[in-house]
Amino acid sequence: MALKRMDNIGIVVEDLGVAIDFFRELGLELEGRATIEGEWAGRVTGLSDQHVEIAMMRTPDGHNRLELSRFISPAVVQDHRNAPVNAFGYLRAMFTVDDVDETLERLRSCGAQPVGEVVQYRDAYRLCYIRGPEGLLIGLAQELN
Structure with a gap:
């Protein structure tokens, strides 16, 4: 199977x-x-x-x-929403987008805040982490061709 x-x-x-x-x-x-x-x-x-x-x-x-x-x-028992990126358990969901900068600008209107900087990894990706609603950690990746 x-x-x-x-x-x-x-x-x-x-x-x-x-x-x-x-x-x-x-x-x-x-x-x-x-x-x-x-x-x-x-x-x-x-x-x-x-x-x-x-x-x-x-x-x-x-x-x-x-x-x-x-x-x-039942009531929620623990809150991991503001845990740093090196915490055990659920860390983040990563999404590939066409344009990190444009996506980040749009999501700011929904309260998103960058965790660090937008960085380039080699010639492959532009990446950033943001905190979305309720402090959820979300990754954004832009593929570079």
Whole structure:
């Protein structure tokens, strides 16, 4: 049995609407929204009595998805949003964009702030990290041809 693909990356947020707006501005498409609850869901996650609002965002090429989740219950237990880039666990999601500078300018209107500088890695990429809504760490990469 072989691995077929990575289905999605999940990020827990406080404000689902703000997160959706941010990732739409980045270029992802809202595939759908749903409420997940019930005994079956708790059996999957190990969280009994879970009630979660989710939004599935899709990359323009249709190959990757980002699942945004807002837990109504149970309450969120830890907050890693402002962890530095050398912290254990979820670090960041990296997105390839046409133009880092233009994308960064657009995302500033959604509250994005650069973590460091836009840098060039060899003749391959221009890269930067930003903090998006709720302090989420996002990487932007521009391929250089």
